[in-house]
Amino acid sequence: MDPDKIETISALVPLIGVIGILGIAGWVVTTWLRVKNGYPLESSWGQAVYPKTDQEAAERIKLLSQENAQLRAELGAIKDRLANVERIVTDGGYVLEQEIESLRGSKSN
Incomplete structure (x- = not known):
């Protein structure tokens, strides 16, 4: 070369x-x-x-979407129940009843 x-x-x-x-x-x-x-x-x-994007992945997405919808519905129901509990606890009659019960408890001791 x-x-x-x-x-x-x-x-x-x-x-x-x-x-x-x-x-x-x-x-x-x-x-x-x-x-x-x-x-x-x-x-x-x-x-x-x-x-x-195979069939298994599409089925998994479908199942997760359904579970997500169920959990959202359950969360909504829990929020409603919590709102009712908060309303009961902040109600004046409930507080008065608790005070009466605490006084009854202190008298019996």
């Missing part, structure tokens, strides 16, 4: 290495930014890698 060609190739090898490393670093940074900001990752063909 010609010494000039060897010299040219040996001068280009570090440049090609730097370009390769910069390309890989750019790909890593791009992927990190996508993951950080919630964008789906893509395969080499441009298809989303995650989330996969």
